[in-house]
Amino acid sequence: MALALREQEYKTELVDIYHAPDNLTYVVEDAPELGILKSLGIVKDAIVQKIMTYKLGGPVLLQVESCEIAISKDIAEKIIVRG
Amino acid sequence: MTSCHEIKADAGVYQKPNKILLMGNPNVGKSVFFSHMTGVHVVSSNYAGTTVSYTEGEMKLGDRSYTLIDVPGTYSLEANSEAEAVAVSFMHSNPVAVLCVLDATNLERNIKLGLELQKYNVPIVYALNLIDVAKRHGVEINVNLLAQELGAPVIPTVAVKGEGLAEVQAELHKVLNETQNNCSHCASCLGCPKGSTEQDTWERAREITAKVRKKVDGQLSFLDRLGAAMLKPLTGLPLAILIIGLSLGVIVGGGKALRAVLLLPLVNRILVPFFRMIFSSFIPEGVLLNVLIGEYGIFVIGFEWIIALIFPYVFLFYIVFSFLEDSGFLPRLSVLFDNIMRKIGIQGGSVITILMGYGCAVPAIIGSRTATTQKERIIIATMVCFAVPCISQTGALISLFAGFSPLLLIIMILLSLAIMVTVSLVLGRVIKGKVDPMVLEIPNLLMPNPKAYAKKLMLRMKHFLMEAEVPMLFSVIIAALLKETGLLDLIAVYLEPLVSGWLGLPREAVIALILGIVRREMAVAPLLAIEGLTALQAFVGGTVALLYLPCISVFGVLTKEFSPKVALAMGLGTTVSAFIVAGLINQIAHLFI
Incomplete structure (x- = not known):
């Protein structure tokens, strides 16, 4: 029971990076199979910091190590992270 | 600009002996290493992907000479892109050594590439570049421990300041003289990842990074803070408007001043009278003399148009654009405008290519190669051909409107933006395929390196003079012949219904x-010579010119980059729309005037 509850909690923490709150650090759980994302280090288990989301369908701004990366809404919605 | 970067068809370079490969992630400063070590200059910019192909140069180490190859920047050796495929081919071509440049500010993914390189069993020297920037960001790296973990020498460098480059060369020399390379001692070396999958390599890279990297108190510089402010819409948009306004001010204001104070007097008081005096001393009055120094004479409009009208704007545009390009401002602009670009069917990254088109459509069309799909490439190229005036034409338009209200220029800018949006929306529906969403790495904001900046400016001006002067002179000669022989009046009779009737010119x-x-610009320049032009006529003439056929060089590049069919379609589309839009403006305006 306790384990099931923990697992549920764990699962509810999964969120796509576009809708994840700003200024927090996340661990990537799943990212689309895109060469450029892999290259920039946005792969499973990578640590990313979300800086902000741009309004009116703009991109999200992430920080991976010292590098800032802007990712369009369409892709950001498919990057699933854990809080 | 791209001529030195184009992929050469001959594979001879793969067979060259004594190759040293210069490799690393994009935008880590490889081109600076290359320039320093070979003396060959490469155009580098402060955003990823400037070097789309390789460049080679000779490098001396001790008394032996080697071929240093600046391999396109890659994040991995998975052959995900054209650049990565080129990099893999080079690794398979028996190089004697690899110089791998690591970015100290993004250690994880750089070490990942470093580890992938080790699988090829070639001696490697690592240069840990940008350590000064890393320190500012609060990151300190234990270089000795990193060398131990990687099982190869690591030299800290600040390439733009030349720090550590001599040590890198010395280390390369040493490694090349060792009979056996390090990687033959697998048992005693920590280097390679345990497994062979990409995930294993990432894991090993993270493990090494965690060991060697220490967080310290960073001191963000003014530029770091400014760079961050440029990314936030609240501060970034006003800053972007300010920077673009300032740039326009420098180009337009500076161009006008140069023209009025220096170039026009030079042309009108010195050059033209000088040639008039020479020619009239031995050529009798008549058609020949007029063709040379008449109202439209080759030696009159040749100087007036090329030196006084076009040159100042081109020169100032590249001064400003090259600066913005090297500073890291342009990718920030892409991020801020991605939402708008996305709504019209393209993506923020294309902002850079389109802005380049305001200089000249040729590099912009070649630069559209960075677009990941053919559909996006065609949309961008069409937008540039239709409604982005090149700087020469802008200069001519500014001079044309100078006699009227500045309002004309503003309306013209709005008109061109409206056409660009229309083109993108229409093509987005008509052309099959998709446009990939933006994923953009944002470089640090920095002050361009004066030497590299001056070199780039010189290369661009040289390119302009070589590429543009000949067609310009050609059109000047045609103009002189047409006008001074009376042929023009004959043609004018046939085109009168279109020019005077429909367009009102x-x-x-x-x-x-x-x-x-x-x-x-030659679609505008002759209008400047017509006396008594009304504001409406100037605007209609300007609209025709803006939309009209792209120039001959653009045709060439469209044919080469796409196909003759695309070039023809573009020519037809632009000409027809030029006459329709400009004619409608004239006819509608006449209803109210």
């Missing part, structure tokens, strides 16, 4: 339509 404007085929 004076008969002499025909020459603009003929010359506009050769060069874009």
